[in-house]
Amino acid sequence: MNHAIHNSIVNFIWGIADDVLRDVYVRGKYRDVILPMTVIRRLDALLEPTKEKVLVMKAQLDEAGIANQHAALCQAAGEAFYNVSPFTLRDLKSRAKLQQLRADFEAYLDGFSPNVQEILDKFKFRNQIPTLIEADILGHLIDKFLDTRINLSPRPVQDMDGNERLPALDNHAMGTIFEELIRRFNEENNEEAGEHFTPRDVVRLMADLIFLPIADEIESGTYLVYDGACGTGGMLTVAEERLAELAASHGKEVSIHLFGQEVQPETYAIAKADLLLKGEGGGAENIKYGSTLSSSDPFLSQEFDFMLSNPPYGKSWKSDVDRLGGKDDIKDLRFVTHHGGDPAYKMITRSSDGQLMFLVNNLAKMKPTTRLGSRIAEVHNGSSLFTGDAGQGESNIRRWIIENDWLEAIIALPENMFYNTGIATYIWVLTNRKREKRRGKVQLIDASEWFVPLRRNLGKKNRELTEEHIRAICDLVVTPVETEQSKIFPNEAFGYWKVTVDRPLRLAVDLSPARLERFERTCAKSKEEPLANLARRVAGVLGAGPHLDFNAFMDACGADAKAHGIKLTAKRKKLLQSELCDTREDAAPVLKKVHRPDKATPDPIHGLFKIELPSPRGRGAGGEGKIHVVEFEPDTALRDSEQVPLLEEGGIEAFFRREVLPYTPDAWIDPAKIQIGYEISFTHHFYKPAPMRTLEAIKADIYALEQETEGLLEQIVGEAER
Template identity: 25%
Template sequence: MEPVDGKGGSGGKPGRRGRPRRAAVKPVEGVNGVKGRADLGGWLWGGADILRGAVRAEDYQDFMLPLLFFKRLSDEYRVTFEAKLAEFGNEEVARDKMFYDHLVPEGCFWEDVWAIGVNVGSKLNDVLEAIARANPEIDRVINRTDFNNPNAIPEERLVRLIEHFSQRNLANGNVSMDMLGDAYEYLLKKFNEEAPKRAGEFYTPREVVRVLVECLKSGEGMEVYDPCCGSGGMLIESYFYLKERGLDASNLFLFGQEINDETWAMAKMNVFLHGMKAWIMQGDTFVNPQFLDGGELRKFDMVIANPMWNQKGFKQYMEDDQYDRFGYGVVNNSSADWGWIQHMLASMNENGRMGIVLDQGALFRNGAEGSVREAVLKDDLVECVVALPEKLFYNTGAPGCLIFLNRNKTEEKRGKVLFVYAAEGYEKLSNMNQLRAEDIRRIIEGYDEFDDVDKYSRVVELDEVEENDWNLSVTRYVDIFDPPEPVDIQQVWNQLRKLENQRLETEEKLAEYLKELGYEQQ
């Protein structure tokens, strides 16, 4: 029996409930161009318009993303099956799992859900559970949302959302992996704009991610690790850094861990829709790091992250650590920033490099953090510090910074730190700021050139950093102010004498006026 068998309409035939056959799905025009990408992203975002008013904005993603995942998986399976059936002329051979990344059980295709008119949420839940059972690697990913909860999503809106997604065939022949992946990233960005307070849980602005990746430069054969990977954006950018340069991106090995179950599912979907391979694990990196080698932390070539800033309450985890991660010192409970840096350092191999996004307070806070920062600097691990503009991030207006560390600095960089003041290079949006292409390029070029640029960057010897009590605030080292204009003392003195003469003349006239009025000066 074909996987698309007509029961409930899965072959495009009328379903048992008599819903009329729908029009043929249409391919996305301009699939290889900017127009096609914009069209697909805008069309997908039209699903939010269907949900608006009936579903909380922060919940849009919970319903739209699993449906997008399901639609792609179903469409791609059907197209592949039909191609293999034409090639081999045998249904059993055409269904062989060797041809598919994921299996779709009989009766569990998109059209099987589309064809029914009542109890749609219940049917959808059953279908996604069946797909998850057939594909354990996407369990809790495709089936993470309860679609049969009318308080969260009324059935009428769910039906309209399914109808909306049914308009396009999302198989790879119509929508490339790169294009669909871009559309997924576009949806994440739009979700952030709708519900910015939730955005910081999973999304780093792609402009910031691009700076990190293009400074660190992922390469063929490298292993890249993000210990708090959110929706996977940094790993995906590392992959495309190679692909855009004509290198073999399939020879890049990507690893990520994410504590939040929903965000972990988003990362798994993101990787799948981009057509990539990555190991994405769910769990608390501080308490239970997932990537181990013989009971010890696995070592990576490149480590990259944007952890939640100033996380509180991690001191006990560091004191109880079993993986020898916090040898530079245990920080207090008010901020785990330098705890994250130590975890990432411990995850780097002998030639490893890392980049992290943090609040600028990590550059100068004293106490336990200051002691850890001093120890890391004394080991000559800090390579570069970049001060970013304010209002770049969705859940805070505070200015962030980038800190780059390197276990194997080149000779010219040893004993030195590059400070970059990039806080004034941005485009102002309605309620946020955004790095422009020229701002991104300037930061990357400054990092690569490792040189002094007036009012922008400066290479500083560690001795000077020590003189400043190991403070890494960029403006301590980069003079961003215009020099004061030179003062002409003689000119100032002449002006003062002139003003004094004017004052005396004014007093004399005032005395004459008072005398005329009968007032004598005492």
């Protein structure tokens, strides 16, 4: 289509808002009228030639008592939709009385087929009719859309001599015009645009990232493209155009089917209307309304060849969590799987940000058996790279992806690329059919400095990618090489063991009169007077202290309890410890468990220590003064954790000996608490420290300041003398 004609139509429709809606609607609400009216006028133009056929068919079907009329009426209309009202927009143009115009216009809208009714309902367009009637602008609005200076019909407009005055507007051109109107309205409402509108330069890059690496392998056939957060559908249509273009350039014939889901009513209506305007009635039926995460999955058994998404990030999905049964009870097989030996491996992020859940949803819809498998491109902010500790949902998702070798590349985009946020964003590229040279590896590309400034800001977007930038990024993905902006790592480079490091609890026992008196008051409140008497007797034997061996104290308490018929329960032991003891670095470690030497192997790194136990503890474990293997009670206040890289030479033990034991020789690792986590740090891999200034440069600045100061001082003194 001629770009001049394209722009003239867009400008004319854009101008209708100022001509008709000003002083009735605020600018931010123009779209509520203009977008649905553009859809209505285009549908009306498509249906005009077959209007009589549809009405005749409707009468015949009613007379025959046929209830299911949709297919027959679509066939009569020659489209995937129809209108069975007696009116066209041109019929309504002559209505002078407002109430008659309102009644006829509502009857006209009611005559559309169910798929159009859904679009009108989601636009909430009927809610605008009272305002349009009250302001007496509905007729003027209809006149504007029927203006003879523009043609929204698929047939050319001819002059009196039969020459073409206005060219025909095919479905593709109409869809492009509609998308341009959407883009302009999104720019007007830039505070919301980023929620459902991805800039076209980013979409083009995403499409190329999933298609170009396998462009030579595309065969003639059918391909399914999916977007689980499709917004207005722009990402799907760009992907469709790019795939068709690449297939044609390789001499292949492809049939492309689009699928999507959207939770915002208006943007869902726009996506569905856009496909209808492009003549893709079947595709419009594949756009589903509702939450991708919590609704009954409309594509539960469907698998897709290509998937692109820009999911909402930093946005709560708590309502979805609640609908799924609560975080601890989610059973959805998209988000709970078998991995790493865990049959119920959970990939559920914190409820404050569900962006990675959309990626998991896409990965659950990959084709596992086809030659090309599936390819995915998805936009995320930086938190998806590192948020979440080992064992938490976000880290589990990264682990699941990387250990399955699905992550191909991550590209860091420039800041200020989107309309409603200036933060850093990243494109994840994934596939379940990595090429041989990519297997077991992940590529990171820092394209954060590749941009050109916009001539004027679009919301917070003030940068864009040129075709050269897109080509440079895609070249690095198609032919992965190491450069200053491109680095390639083994999958394990992003993984780590989270190791819990414990140190022994060391308690000093205070049996001073003041402490015992306080203990007696506590025992009186909890009705544990026998325990207070026990403490008094033990203090009489051991003295006031402080005693640096808690184990000897407990042995004495045990002996006294046995002698006086007192049951020393776990609760009573806890009370003695909490009320009579204080942590002290020079005290002996508190014993947790004693093993016989022939039953346990000493392993200090994992908390099994070999020591000689005195009486009576030694007697109870096999004899006085014998060497035993023991475990110590950990001091939770001293508990720490370390991240040990999966690529650490010698593994956890070598790291522990080198980085922990030289500084805390009594520390050990709790093997039951070791977890695997994954995180990706662009800053770590691409950080460039600012070069240090030379001494000569610093000295020069100091001398310059001194000279400037002396000059000012002379000036001040001179003025004072005058």
